[in-house]
Amino acid sequence: MPGPESLASPRFADLVPMLRAAGCVFAEDEAQLLLSEASSPAELFEWVERRVAGAPLECIVGWAEFCGLRIAVDPGVFVPRRRTELLVSEAAALMLEHIAPASSSAAVVDLCCGSGAVGVALASRVSLRELHSADIDSIAVECARRNVATVGGHVHRSDLYSALPARLKQRVQLIVVNAPYVPTRVLPTMPPEARIHEPPLSLDGGADGLNLHRRIIREAPEWLDPNGYLVIETSERQAAGTASLVAAAGLAPRIVHSEELDGTIVVGGPRGQ
Numbered sequence: 001m002p003g004p005e006s007l008a009s010p011r012f013a014d015l016v017p018m019l020r021a022a023g024c025v026f027a028e029d030e031a032q033l034l035l036s037e038a039s040s041p042a043e044l045f046e047w048v049e050r051r052v053a054g055a056p057l058e059c060i061v062g063w064a065e066f067c068g069l070r071i072a073v074d075p076g077v078f079v080p081r082r083r084t085e086l087l088v089s090e091a092a093a094l095m096l097e098h099i100a101p102a103s104s105s106a107a108v109v110d111l112c113c114g115s116g117a118v119g120v121a122l123a124s125r126v127s128l129r130e131l132h133s134a135d136i137d138s139i140a141v142e143c144a145r146r147n148v149a150t151v152g153g154h155v156h157r158s159d160l161y162s163a164l165p166a167r168l169k170q171r172v173q174l175i176v177v178n179a180p181y182v183p184t185r186v187l188p189t190m191p192p193e194a195r196i197h198e199p200p201l202s203l204d205g206g207a208d209g210l211n212l213h214r215r216i217i218r219e220a221p222e223w224l225d226p227n228g229y230l231v232i233e234t235s236e237r238q239a240a241g242t243a244s245l246v247a248a249a250g251l252a253p254r255i256v257h258s259e260e261l262d263g264t265i266v267v268g269g270p271r272g273q
């Protein structure tokens, strides 16, 4: 098979076998996207080389599709996953059914925001008074600034809640979180896109995967409005663990799973509702 540099201008039929040989399962879709997004044959060569070397497609073209939106994704930033659309749809449903009817506008916090995808997608579906997105990683924060600006939100470089404005204490109607939850020993089994090209900081949840969940959930009541909700992504195997942390923090846990999206979340709501 010819290498990319030996082709004058790669065509669809050239790209598909190269991508397939490199292990890309959706080689046709990827070839189509690379062809339509590259601005020159030189750029296309470079992109195919990076993709064949395992870089995530989204970081190469510079955006990921998430909830029907284009979210900018820089190299070194966690790529938004389809499964996390469950977090957004559940959060949007809570806003419409419980939060918006009770208060005319809502303050929402998106913790461990990465590219900012979750907050941006939520803000594009329901109206928020304030969106505060936070991440500890400066590369993620830079990327999130670009995305979150499109919906008028704020981005904080913050170790969880630490840099959020203190005036938000007890005032947040909704906390949405996709924090790292992969158990450390499972990281080496992740696909190369994640294992090599995403920062371990965005995936590694410690020995049982719940280190970040412990801190986030324990501190949530300090920030949540008494009628507010926490919505946090987890895995199917870890859902019971995440739910028991939610219960221990005094919130009523509910596990939601989607077979279709292969996604699992835990909702923590006010008790007695």
Ligand code: GLN
Residues within 6 Å of the ligand: 081, 083, 178, 179, 180, 181, 182, 194, 202, 203, 204
């Ligand atoms: N299993 C998740 C994924 O790769 C990990 C996400 C996370 O740690 N937040 O989609």
